[in-house]
Amino acid sequence: MDFLAKIFKRGGPRIPKAVKQSLSKHFSKAKSIEWGNHGELYEALFFDQDIEKIARFDQNGKLVECRINTPVPEIPYFVKTNLEEDFEIMNCIAVYASETMNYELIVRNHELTRYHLLIDSLGHKIKMERL
Numbered sequence: 001m002d003f004l005a006k007i008f009k010r011g012g013p014r015i016p017k018a019v020k021q022s023l024s025k026h027f028s029k030a031k032s033i034e035w036g037n038h039g040e041l042y043e044a045l046f047f048d049q050d051i052e053k054i055a056r057f058d059q060n061g062k063l064v065e066c067r068i069n070t071p072v073p074e075i076p077y078f079v080k081t082n083l084e085e086d087f088e089i090m091n092c093i094a095v096y097a098s099e100t101m102n103y104e105l106i107v108r109n110h111e112l113t114r115y116h117l118l119i120d121s122l123g124h125k126i127k128m129e130r131l
Contacts, residue, residue, distance in 0.1 A: 078123035
């Protein structure tokens with residue numbers, strides 16, 4: 001079976017050992033790991049305790065950013081209360097990077113116009129753009 005996997009394996013990025021070790025250190029229960037590149041960073045898409053996450057590492061294995069898919073019922077109250085009344089949340093990602101934590105949301109209004117919204121950890125809007 002390993003032989004067939006090697007034959008049909010796509011030419012993905014070569015991931016440095018330090019990066020793989022860092023993923024294991026930070027996310028010991030990671031499953032279904034898919035590797036890719038995001039600019040100069042190595043990116044791992046995986047599930048950790050049934051939650052989809054994306055972790056980005058530099059070439060030395062330093063964890064630079066972690067993005068966590070957040071189900072709508074688990075979005076913090078302060079994020080929901082700072083949205084316009086007619087916005088419906090379609091998707092939310094909690095983004096942890098360095099010393100900051102933000103929320104990236106896809107929302108839509110009653111006319112079904114979608115927006116990308118970035119909110120900081122205090123609930124303040126940082127950026128909003130129409131999609």
